[in-house]
Amino acid sequence: MLSAEDNELLTRVGPGTPLGSFMRQYWIPAVGSGDLELDGVPYRIRLLGEDLLAFRDTDGRVGVVEPFCAHRRAPLYFGRNEECGLRCVYHGWKFDVTGQCVDMPNEPADSTFKSKVSIGSYPARERGGVVWVYMGGATPPELPDFEWASVDAAQCHVSFRVQECNWLQALEGEIDSSHGPFLHSRIDGRSSTVMSLAYSMTDRRPRFEVLDTDYGVAIAARRNVDGDDTSYYWRVQQYLFPFYTMVPPGSRYPTIGGHAWVPIDDNETLAVCFSYHPATPLAEKVLTIFRDGTRDGRESGHLTSAGASPERDPRLPYNAHRSRYSVTNDFGIDWEDQRTTHFSGLPGPWPQDAACQVGMGPIVDRTQERLGSTDAGIVRVRRSLKRALTKMTKEGLAPASAVDPSLFRVRSVGMTLPREVGWVEGTAPHRKADGQDFAYTVPS
Ligand code: FES
Ligand SMILES: [Fe+2]
Numbered sequence: 001m002l003s004a005e006d007n008e009l010l011t012r013v014g015p016g017t018p019l020g021s022f023m024r025q026y027w028i029p030a031v032g033s034g035d036l037e038l039d040g041v042p043y044r045i046r047l048l049g050e051d052l053l054a055f056r057d058t059d060g061r062v063g064v065v066e067p068f069c070a071h072r073r074a075p076l077y078f079g080r081n082e083e084c085g086l087r088c089v090y091h092g093w094k095f096d097v098t099g100q101c102v103d104m105p106n107e108p109a110d111s112t113f114k115s116k117v118s119i120g121s122y123p124a125r126e127r128g129g130v131v132w133v134y135m136g137g138a139t140p141p142e143l144p145d146f147e148w149a150s151v152d153a154a155q156c157h158v159s160f161r162v163q164e165c166n167w168l169q170a171l172e173g174e175i176d177s178s179h180g181p182f183l184h185s186r187i188d189g190r191s192s193t194v195m196s197l198a199y200s201m202t203d204r205r206p207r208f209e210v211l212d213t214d215y216g217v218a219i220a221a222r223r224n225v226d227g228d229d230t231s232y233y234w235r236v237q238q239y240l241f242p243f244y245t246m247v248p249p250g251s252r253y254p255t256i257g258g259h260a261w262v263p264i265d266d267n268e269t270l271a272v273c274f275s276y277h278p279a280t281p282l283a284e285k286v287l288t289i290f291r292d293g294t295r296d297g298r299e300s301g302h303l304t305s306a307g308a309s310p311e312r313d314p315r316l317p318y319n320a321h322r323s324r325y326s327v328t329n330d331f332g333i334d335w336e337d338q339r340t341t342h343f344s345g346l347p348g349p350w351p352q353d354a355a356c357q358v359g360m361g362p363i364v365d366r367t368q369e370r371l372g373s374t375d376a377g378i379v380r381v382r383r384s385l386k387r388a389l390t391k392m393t394k395e396g397l398a399p400a401s402a403v404d405p406s407l408f409r410v411r412s413v414g415m416t417l418p419r420e421v422g423w424v425e426g427t428a429p430h431r432k433a434d435g436q437d438f439a440y441t442v443p444s
Pocket of ligand 2: 174183184352
């Protein structure tokens with residue numbers, strides 16, 4: 001459990017909050033490059049409680065700007081995205097990707113007023129099919145050196161989904177290795193396709209060990225291996241400041257996966273989901289599952305066939321990435337399916353996670369929890385984040401990875417090791433993203 005004060009500290013992200021200030025020191029993956037078309041419709045986003053508009057200009061540059069016109073505050077969402085700028089439809093003032101006003105067609109021709117007028121903007125860069133935004137001041141660091149964002153495009157799939165709860169409870173779901181063989185399992189004797197559950201199902205009482213690192217926390221879950229009393233199966237998840245998780249490869253589709261759990265505001269999270277192979281292009285079968293999102297699909301499987309959920313308020317940020325499953329339809333639970341086929345009866349891995357996490361309420365009351373031994377990773381991540389916030393607020397120290405992008409070059413690991421070999425030592429070479437193939441053991 002957590003004190004009410006700490007629960008506030010670790011969940012609130014608005015301007016001026018300790019956590020909001022902490023996150024603003026990092027580049028934030030904010031929107032898919034593919035969501036922004038050349039001279040296309042401006043895209044409503046919200047990051048850390050701030051409403052913004054993203055657009056791509058005629059030259060392909062991305063602007064992330066405040067959503068209201070400097071003149072009399074008309075919404076720039078209705079703006080004409082033309083000739084390297086966004087032109088307000090009210091009186092025609094035009095702003096470039098830096099927020100500078102570049103045209104005032106209703107002012108005298110010899111007026112220099114436009115040079116004195118601008119709207120707020122944040123630096124934006126693109127890498128790995130993602131637009132990254134820096135909200136922490138005039139001198140951004142280098143982009144985080146994630147392997148998934150730097151491999152060939154054919155080796156990585158990225159998708160976006162809004163989850164209607166606070167970022168921390170979404171993140172805590174992914175570092176909790178023990179829910180897989182329950183929430184994501186089948187009860188009809190068939191094996192699950194996406195999750196690596198073979199070992200998990202034969203040992204549903206994992207032992208957790210955690211390690212503080214300079215980038216966050218490595219969380220290892222140890223399981224017995226059926227019929228082999230000389231080995232353990234280790235799954236090592238990674239938590240990276242400020243809001244990233246990485247999960248080990250699954251059994252049938254060997255990719256490293258993970259998320260940025262980007263706070264839209266205190267009550268909603270943009271789940272930026274990445275899956276990649278460090279060495280080879282993703283198989284077509286894998287991509288089909290990721291893209292089409294059948295029952296076993298990943299994030300994209302949440303969407304309606306048209307993309308956005310039609311019943312949603314179109315003014316909401318990230319409207320095209322809102323799930324068709326929500327509290328309003330009980331996340332599509334099928335009670336008959338729960339009785340006969342799947343443990344949960346919920347339609348697919350991510351609706352299963354979302355139903356549990358969103359169903360807690362926007363910000364779960366952690367004073368009411370009763371944590372067990374398998375929650376060791378969650379406890380350590382909270383502690384480690386709180387310590388980093390204290391360092392920042394009391395000692396003025398920036399987190400190491402905010403200034404050293406190379407600290408993001410890590411991998412998650414799923415592998416068997418001889419029992420006498422400790423996981424810290426045994427997985428060390430495989431936890432580095434160093435260009436070699438990654439380590440995973442296919443359950444027999
Ligand atoms: S309000 Fe935008 S140009 Fe007047
Ligand atoms: Fe899950």
